[in-house]
Amino acid sequence: CSLCEAKVPDIRSHMGQHILRALTNTPESLKEQVGKVLPCGFCGKSGLPECTIRIKVVANGPPSLETKCIYHFVFKYKFADKGSKNTPCRNVPIRCTLCHPVLPPEPGKSSRKIIPTFVDAIWRYNMVEHVLSQHQEYSVPGYRETGAPLPAEVWESMRLTDLEQTTARIPKERWQVRREADKENAPASGSRTRKRPGLETAASLPSKRPRTNVQPLQSSHTLLA
Numbered sequence: 001c002s003l004c005e006a007k008v009p010d011i012r013s014h015m016g017q018h019i020l021r022a023l024t025n026t027p028e029s030l031k032e033q034v035g036k037v038l039p040c041g042f043c044g045k046s047g048l049p050e051c052t053i054r055i056k057v058v059a060n061g062p063p064s065l066e067t068k069c070i071y072h073f074v075f076k077y078k079f080a081d082k083g084s085k086n087t088p089c090r091n092v093p094i095r096c097t098l099c100h101p102v103l104p105p106e107p108g109k110s111s112r113k114i115i116p117t118f119v120d121a122i123w124r125y126n127m128v129e130h131v132l133s134q135h136q137e138y139s140v141p142g143y144r145e146t147g148a149p150l151p152a153e154v155w156e157s158m159r160l161t162d163l164e165q166t167t168a169r170i171p172k173e174r175w176q177v178r179r180e181a182d183k184e185n186a187p188a189s190g191s192r193t194r195k196r197p198g199l200e201t202a203a204s205l206p207s208k209r210p211r212t213n214v215q216p217l218q219s220s221h222t223l224l225a
C-alpha cells in the first residue's frame with residue numbers, strides 16, 4: 001500500500017478502509033493522504049488518468065471492469081459487492097443508475113434491459129460526492145437536505161453496512177446518516193439494531209423532506225454543462 005506502506009494481500013479492501021476513514025475525517029497517520037476528490041479505490045489517489053475505471057454490467061454473471069491503475073487488483077465482484085464477515089469492505093466500482101438508467105422491460109418481456117457496454121464507473125464510497133456534484137436535484141442524508149429523496153436502488157448502492165464501518169474503525173458518531181425508511185427495512189432479527197445508539201441520531205433527524213426544487217431526472221448534465 002503506497003499510503004501506509006503495509007504489505008497487504010487485498011488492496012481493494014485495504015484501500016477502501018483508508019478511503020472510508022478519510023471521508024469521515026477519522027485521523028490516520030499515513031505517509032501519503034487519500035486523494036481529496038473521487039479517490040481511486042485501488043490506489044487511493046485522485047485525478048490520475050490511468051485510474052479512470054469503466055464497468056460493463058451484463059444480465060448474467062459479474063460485471064467487467066476496465067482500468068489502467070497500477071494497483072488494479074482482480075477480485076470476485078459479486079462477493080466483494082455483497083461484503084462478507086471476514087471481508088466486509090464493499091469498496092467496488094458501481095454503475096450509477098442516475099447517469100445510466102436501466103430501461104423498463106420491453107412489451108412482453110419480464111426482465112429489464114441493460115445495454116451491455118462499458119460506462120464510467122463510480123467507486124461506491126465516492127457515490128456521495130458524485131451525487132452531491134452531479135445529481136444536484138437529490139438530497140443526500142447527512143449532506144444535503146434539499147432535493148428529492150434518492151431512488152431506493154441508488155441509496156442502497158451507496159449505503160454502508162454497520163460491519164464495514166466498524167471494520168474500518170469509524171467512530172460511531174461519524175457513521176453514515178440513515179434514512180427514515182432504513183429502519184422499517186431493518187432485518188427482523190433487530191435486537192442488534194435496537195441496541196445501537198446510532199438509531200437515536202437517525203430518529204432525531206427532521207422527518208419532512210423538502211419537496212421544492214425537484215427537477216426532472218435528465219436535467220443535471222444539461223445544468224452543469
Ligand SMILES: [Zn+2]
Nearest residue numbers: 001003004006
Ligand atoms: Zn494502507
Ligand SMILES: [Zn+2]
Nearest residue numbers: 040043051069
Ligand atoms: Zn488508481
Ligand SMILES: [Zn+2]
Nearest residue numbers: 096098099134
Ligand atoms: Zn451518476
